[in-house]
Amino acid sequence: MNKNYIEKLFNLEKKRVLITGAAGQIGKALVGTFLECGAIVLAADLDIKNLKKNLKNLTNTYDTLFLYTVDIRKKESVSKMFGKIFREHRKLDVLINNAGASTFEPFLERSEKRFNWVMDVNLKGTFFCIQKYARELIKSRTRGVIVNIGSIYGVISPDYRIYTDCKRKNSEVYGATKAAIIQMTRYYAVHLSRYGIRVNCVSPGGVFNPQNPQGKDFVKKYSYRCPLGRMAMTDDIVGGVLYLSSDASQYVTGQNLIIDGGMSCW
Secondary structure: OOHHHHHHHOOOOOOEEEEEOOOOHHHHHHHHHHHHOOOEEEEEEOOHHHHHHHOHHHHOOOOOEEEEEOOOOOHHHHHHHHHHHHHHHOOOOEEEEOOOOOOOOOHHHOOHHHHHHHHHHHHHHHHHHHHHHHHHHHHHOOOEEEEEEOOHHHOOOOOHHHOOOOOOOOOHHHHHHHHHHHHHHHHHHHHOHHHOEEEEEEEEOOEOOOOOOOOHHHHHHHHHHOOOOOOEOHHHHHHHHHHHHOHHHOOOOOOEEEEOOOHHHO
């Protein structure tokens, strides 16, 4: 097995990759990594000003980065974005459904408005993007790849005992929507396979945020519970997304790749 074969398997050069939620912590890391791989990156988020601010260093460095504004909660906004992308780039090789939201107040204080907001972003938003992307690929008779971003909390329940000094308490609606995304991944993997569209999911464990750190006691207790002894960093997550986006995973579909340092083994 020669080096050229390995490079071909993981080659993403000139691949057109759409990343939603590109202004966020994982989104920004994905944008930078795919650009380094030579991909043409289409970064989308709700607030274009915030997107430009967060990706300022990248926009000044790469001429293969294009920014789009979208509210994935709204079908019209999603349709408009995809229409513009296919007019400007003619094709889209990879869709990464990274945009997500959560709500952090105690569940007894959860309002219907906050509950619906998380449902709209995480579940409806992912559905709208997959539906429009699939329609475009089927119409043009081209193959494609979809990578959804789930969560460890779509697989296991968060341990409330570790949230001692962390105001960002994980919500039931967040876990429910992420579990739904994992199931949607399986559903679409089956129904879109005949069109040459692969669909997979990456479910990260808790990711440490150096810009807005979680509580020290939370980090300590989370790390103690994790077999690898620490929270994830964004670099730990992007490798799995790259793999599922490349030809190295050409026989992989309908899978949920859990990247959690072993947390879900318990």
